[in-house]
Amino acid sequence: MKMQAPPGMRDFYPEEMRFQNWLFDAWRRVSRAFAFEEIDGPIFEHLDLYKKKSGEGIVSELFSFQDRGGRELAIRPEMTPTVARMLAARASSLPRPVKWFTIARMCRAEKPQRGRLREFFQWNCETFGEAGPLADAEQIAMLAALLREIGLGPDDVNIRISHRALAASLLQAEGVRPERTALAFQKLDRLEKWDSDADFARDWNAQLGADARAERVLALLRETSEEACLTRCESAGEEGARVAADLRRLREHLDALGAADYCRFDLRIVRGLAYYTGTVFEAHGRAGELRAVAGGGRYDELVELLGGPATPAIGFAMGDCVIAELLRELDRAPRLAESLDVYVIDADEALFPDALRLVADLRRQRLAVGFSYKRAAVSKQFKLAAARGARFAVVVGQELRAAGQAQVKDLTTGEQRSVRVADLRTDARAFAPRPDPKAGP
Numbered sequence: 001m002k003m004q005a006p007p008g009m010r011d012f013y014p015e016e017m018r019f020q021n022w023l024f025d026a027w028r029r030v031s032r033a034f035a036f037e038e039i040d041g042p043i044f045e046h047l048d049l050y051k052k053k054s055g056e057g058i059v060s061e062l063f064s065f066q067d068r069g070g071r072e073l074a075i076r077p078e079m080t081p082t083v084a085r086m087l088a089a090r091a092s093s094l095p096r097p098v099k100w101f102t103i104a105r106m107c108r109a110e111k112p113q114r115g116r117l118r119e120f121f122q123w124n125c126e127t128f129g130e131a132g133p134l135a136d137a138e139q140i141a142m143l144a145a146l147l148r149e150i151g152l153g154p155d156d157v158n159i160r161i162s163h164r165a166l167a168a169s170l171l172q173a174e175g176v177r178p179e180r181t182a183l184a185f186q187k188l189d190r191l192e193k194w195d196s197d198a199d200f201a202r203d204w205n206a207q208l209g210a211d212a213r214a215e216r217v218l219a220l221l222r223e224t225s226e227e228a229c230l231t232r233c234e235s236a237g238e239e240g241a242r243v244a245a246d247l248r249r250l251r252e253h254l255d256a257l258g259a260a261d262y263c264r265f266d267l268r269i270v271r272g273l274a275y276y277t278g279t280v281f282e283a284h285g286r287a288g289e290l291r292a293v294a295g296g297g298r299y300d301e302l303v304e305l306l307g308g309p310a311t312p313a314i315g316f317a318m319g320d321c322v323i324a325e326l327l328r329e330l331d332r333a334p335r336l337a338e339s340l341d342v343y344v345i346d347a348d349e350a351l352f353p354d355a356l357r358l359v360a361d362l363r364r365q366r367l368a369v370g371f372s373y374k375r376a377a378v379s380k381q382f383k384l385a386a387a388r389g390a391r392f393a394v395v396v397g398q399e400l401r402a403a404g405q406a407q408v409k410d411l412t413t414g415e416q417r418s419v420r421v422a423d424l425r426t427d428a429r430a431f432a433p434r435p436d437p438k439a440g441p
């Protein structure tokens with residue numbers, strides 16, 4: 001009986017793994033450039049961790065179970081609660097700001113579809129201990145830097161930014177009661193899932209129509225001028241003025257950090273997770289109908305809720321699936337073939353032990369070295385070298401006996417020359433420089 005991976009889960013064959021590694025390398029490079037440190041946590045947590053503040057959406061998508069001791073556990077659907085829990089445990093001893101990233105596997109019991117799986121990886125970046133808009137700007141700039149790093153410009157993806165307090169104050173000015181704001185956010189987060197505005201309006205009006213009519217809310221959301229929204233917010237009291245001032249500074253910082261070209265203001269971004277308290281943002285492909293490539297925001301109450309001291313926090317996560325779909329859709333996915341630095345070929349079976357010794361010496365120099373398990377004609381071995389993506393072939397033959405030399409052939413240019421085997425054994429890099437690890441699409 002042939003078995004397949006369960007629905008929404010993936011097998012990673014070498015070609016898929018090459019893409020994963022290419023993406024993870026870019027995630028790590030950008031994280032380091034922004035001075036974030038890598039951490040990790042457990043694959044499952046106490047169910048309560050998610051019940052506390054992730055919100056209905058995520059809790060209904062949990063893979064949860066009881067262990068033999070009767071504990072209620074859940075496989076992590078996102079990383080933020082784990083990272084906040086870890087921060088809370090050591091909050092007093094960590095110098096601020098704390099900037100951590102993770103690259104980790106998540107599970108959500110969602111209906112599998114394009115860009116949405118049950119098991120996926122997330123690059124998750126969190127900053128703790130800085131309440132001002134500079135931390136928000138750095139997070140958003142890091143997301144923009146990643147997009148640039150993998151070849152996606154502002155014409156391909158944009159980052160839409162809003163602020164929950166700003167949205168709340170504008171909604172309340174329309175009549176939504178403060179205690180109903182969370183429900184209003186849930187509805188707004190699902191706005192684009194409705195087929196038409198009329199469907200959204202019917203749903204909104206059934207529950208929130210007594211507060212504010214959907215038609216007015218839709219008109220409000222269509223207001224794309226950041227300036228107009230900020231001006232309205234400024235006139236909504238002290239808190240409104242503070243939020244507007246922060247958003248203006250955020251815009252200045254984004255400009256200075258070189259990310260402004262990706263960013264635009266969009267009141268429709270409220271985010272589904274319940275823990276957000278301030279700035280919220282999402283990256284969306286401009287062309288497609290895919291879900292968000294990445295999303296995040298400020299969550300200033302979560303660490304305290306998990307037993308730590310009051311700690312401002314902001315972060316975002318990018319999944320591996322949507323970005324892969326988008327790169328494919330735009331035909332920008334890198335073409336990644338297997339690559340070896342060197343393929344050692346024996347031209348004389350009697351010299352195979354020497355060839356094998358050379359393989360070992362080259363590998364000690366951290367070169368990626370292949371050779372054929374079967375003794376075969378030289379032409380066949382050259383074919384194997386090409387099939388494995390080798391940059392150089394080293395042919396060990398009679399020349400070794402006669403003069404201690406081997407032929408080194410550059411498989412890209414076809415150039416061939418004799419090289420002293422003793423030199424190859426000690427410093428082959430001169431002949432086989434490693435490819436640039438940044439080489440991307």
Ligand code: HAM
Nearest residue numbers: 078080116117120292293294295296315316317319321
């Ligand atoms: P999220 O919006 O739930 O936020 O997920 C972030 C990203 O993870 C999404 O934009 C999407 O690319 C990817 N993703 C989520 N679910 C799936 C899925 N079922 N299949 C494939 N990809 C998926 C969070 O997870 C927050 N913890 C982000 C955050 C970090 N907020 C603050 N810090």
